[in-house]
Amino acid sequence: MAETTAAPNAGQNTSRRVKFVITRQDTPETKPYTEEFDLPYRPGMNVISALMEIQRNPVNAEGGSTAPVCWESNCLEEVCGACSMVINGKPRQACSALVDQLEQPVRIAPMSTFPVVRDLVIDRSRMFNALKKVKAWIPIDGTYDLGAGPRMPEKKRQWAYELSKCMTCGVCLQACPNVNDKTDFIGPAALSQVRLFNAHPTGEMNADDRLDMLMEGSDGIEGCGNSQNCVRACPKGIPLTTSIAELNKQTTKRMFKRWFAQ
Amino acid sequence: MKGYYARKVHSLLGLIPISLFLIEHAITNFAAYEGGPEGFRDAVRLLNDLPLVFFLELFAIWLPLLFHGVYGLYIAYQAQPNLGHFKTERNWRFVMQRITGVIAFIFIIWHVYTTRFQITLGNTTHDELGGWMHNIVTQPGFFVFFLVGVIATTFHFANGVWAFFVSWGITVGPRAQRISSYICLGLFVVVTAMFLMSLFAFRSAEFADTASVITTTLHTMIG
Ligand code: HEM
Ligand code: SF4
Ligand code: FES
Numbered sequence: 001m002a003e004t005t006a007a008p009n010a011g012q013n014t015s016r017r018v019k020f021v022i023t024r025q026d027t028p029e030t031k032p033y034t035e036e037f038d039l040p041y042r043p044g045m046n047v048i049s050a051l052m053e054i055q056r057n058p059v060n061a062e063g064g065s066t067a068p069v070c071w072e073s074n075c076l077e078e079v080c081g082a083c084s085m086v087i088n089g090k091p092r093q094a095c096s097a098l099v100d101q102l103e104q105p106v107r108i109a110p111m112s113t114f115p116v117v118r119d120l121v122i123d124r125s126r127m128f129n130a131l132k133k134v135k136a137w138i139p140i141d142g143t144y145d146l147g148a149g150p151r152m153p154e155k156k157r158q159w160a161y162e163l164s165k166c167m168t169c170g171v172c173l174q175a176c177p178n179v180n181d182k183t184d185f186i187g188p189a190a191l192s193q194v195r196l197f198n199a200h201p202t203g204e205m206n207a208d209d210r211l212d213m214l215m216e217g218s219d220g221i222e223g224c225g226n227s228q229n230c231v232r233a234c235p236k237g238i239p240l241t242t243s244i245a246e247l248n249k250q251t252t253k254r255m256f257k258r259w260f261a262q
Numbered sequence: 263m264k265g266y267y268a269r270k271v272h273s274l275l276g277l278i279p280i281s282l283f284l285i286e287h288a289i290t291n292f293a294a295y296e297g298g299p300e301g302f303r304d305a306v307r308l309l310n311d312l313p314l315v316f317f318l319e320l321f322a323i324w325l326p327l328l329f330h331g332v333y334g335l336y337i338a339y340q341a342q343p344n345l346g347h348f349k350t351e352r353n354w355r356f357v358m359q360r361i362t363g364v365i366a367f368i369f370i371i372w373h374v375y376t377t378r379f380q381i382t383l384g385n386t387t388h389d390e391l392g393g394w395m396h397n398i399v400t401q402p403g404f405f406v407f408f409l410v411g412v413i414a415t416t417f418h419f420a421n422g423v424w425a426f427f428v429s430w431g432i433t434v435g436p437r438a439q440r441i442s443s444y445i446c447l448g449l450f451v452v453v454t455a456m457f458l459m460s461l462f463a464f465r466s467a468e469f470a471d472t473a474s475v476i477t478t479t480l481h482t483m484i485g
Contacts, residue, residue: 089347177356180342215266222269225341226425227356229348242435249431255270 016041018099019061020050022069023109024119032116035069036061036105047087047094047108048073051120070119078235081169085120086111091174093235094120111174127168130190134213138203150201163196163243165236172230172240178223185223186214188230192243198250211254214247221247272333273429275326276422283323284419288453291460298468299392306388327370334363355421362418369411396469399461412457420450 018041025032038061039053051071058068073083076095083094086109088102099106114122140146152160166189173179173187194210197203214221221244230240293305312318338360345357376398380386386394399405424446427433433442463469 175344175348177341177344177353180340182340182342218265220266222266225337225356225359226352226428227348228352229344229350232348232350239436241439245428245431245434245439247431248429249434251266252270252430255266 018045018050019105020054021105021107022119023107024069025110025116026067026118028115028117032109032112035066041099043100045099047085047097047099047102047106048076048083050099050106051094070117070121072121079167081167084111084122084169084171084174085109086174091171091233093169093171096235111170113174113176113179114170122170124168124170127170127173127187127189130186131168131193133186134190134194134197134210135206136190136193136197136210138197138200139206140202152201156199159239160196160199162236163192163199163238166192166238167236169235171233171235175229175233177227177229178225183223184217184219186219186221188224188234188240188244191221191224191247192238192240195243195246195250207250208254211247211251215251215254221251224248268333269337270429272330272337273426275330277426279322279326280330281419281423284415285453288456288460292456293460294392294395294469295456295459295463298463302392303389306391310388331363331367331370335367338363355424359418359421359425362414362421365411365414366418369407369415372407373411392464392469395464399464405461405465408461409458412461413454416450416454416457419453420446423449 018039020037021034023032023034037054039050051069055068058066060066073095074080078093078096084091085094087097088107091111110116110120110122114124117123168189172189178185179187198207198210224244228241234240290305294302341360343357345353381388399408424442427442433439
């Protein structure tokens with residue numbers, strides 16, 4: 001698809017240039033500022049290859065030499081989540097953001113819902129802490145062999161597999177109007193993982209512990225305000241709002257159970 | 263009070279009793295459209311003949327509204343709207359739920375002060391409310407404020423009922439939430455229409471007769 005639109009310009013590749021406006025920040029404490037870059041166009045280039053070009057030749061649009069822009073990336077195929085940033089206003093993965101499909105100038109900024117370490121590098125620790133908090137794992141270790149676990153019905157496995165695609169990229173937290181400095185909301189990703197691990201036949205044994213974690217403190221499931229931006233933004237198509245509503249049901253039941261059955 | 267349980271109380275009170283009261287309020291007012299001054303007076307009398315009406319008002323209206331309203335302001339304050347980058351219908355509704363909540367908060371305080379509180383002060387009576395309302399809504403500024411306040415409140419109510427079903431895990435999947443959206447849209451249209459029809463009824467000449475007597479009092483009260 002991209003090739004056909006790019007083809008008519010193929011002859012003038014050498015002259016065609018792409019403008020980038022990048023929000024930079026030198027240290028976690030200093031103020032962010034923007035810097036413009038004017039890069040040679042290459043067919044099929046994406047935002048990561050553009051950043052690599054700046055790394056090779058760290059010169060800004062005014063021709064001044066500058067520090068190369070810092071970013072993070074690993075897989076380069078939208079499965080690790082490391083390269084998430086805000087591209088033309090939308091949080092997404094830089095490695096799958098093809099320049100041919102982006103409006104220009106391409107505006108790039110860090111996902112500032114998270115602490116910015118430097119330039120486009122952010123600290124996603126809160127997401128991993130959230131997974132720890134809700135015990136997003138299946139406990140199978142014991143002092144003796146616990147034996148084989150129960151099997152999972154195929155139908156359930158199919159939808160659970162979709163939830164397991166989460167790469168903790170943070171896009172859904174950046175998209176959420178209720179994840180910010182004024183709230184402690186844990187965010188959609190960890191909530192959906194609770195649904196995943198509560199659906200697992202072995203993980204189910206700790207279902208109540210996970211639900212309790214969503215009902216105590218000030219960072220629980222109540223932080224959701226139904227803007228439903230998360231489900232629109234998730235690059236993995238994870239049905240986050242279905243997970244959240246399902247957990248609303250599970251926590252409501254848990255609340256009544258705690259009141260009347262104990 | 264913070265956290266899960268505070269939010270659950272906020273959510274429950276939004277539906278029971280506040281939304282139920284709003285529907286009741288729409289039905290009572292509709293008597294002004296259907297039955298004119300007599301019909302409206304009878305509808306108001308019917309309510310005030312309820313047993314323990316003071317406690318009903320206190321526990322079914324004032325206290326729930328106070329908690330829901332104040333906590334609602336706090337929830338609204340916590341949001342960081344991003345409509346600029348996510349122009350979806352649901353995100354619009356998220357933002358509007360908060361804006362209309364704040365408008366409803368201001369509107370309800372003003373509305374209660376100019377009606378129910380004036381009865382407490384002895385400036386009007388339950389039986390004279392129809393004429394009293396006529397004098398308020400025939401002033402263009404107040405009428406516009408009424409229109410804005412009513413529509414904001416009914417939007418907040420209808421979208422709130424939709425959110426309630428999500429908050430309690432009743433509508434879980436996208437299809438259920440879509441169908442519930444249509445039902446709540448219907449609710450919005452019907453309740454808004456009822457309120458607007460009664461507002462226009464209060465403006466009619468019918469209600470003016472009872473009004474002339476109290477005009478002077480009202481003018482000294484609310485300008
Ligand atoms: C006529 C009066 C009102 C009615 C009928 C009403 C009704 C409702 C209902 C049914 C909900 C849904 C609860 C849920 O999300 O589970 C709600 C939510 C909400 N209400 Fe009200 N409300 C009223 C007044 C107010 C006022 C005065 C405020 C003050 C700002 C307010 C702020 C909010 C907020 C911020 C929410 C959103 C909760 C969320 O979606 O996360 N409400 N309301
Ligand atoms: S749920 Fe989707 S958007 Fe959120 S962290 Fe996981 S993959 Fe990223
Ligand atoms: S580098 Fe792994 S998702 Fe982009």
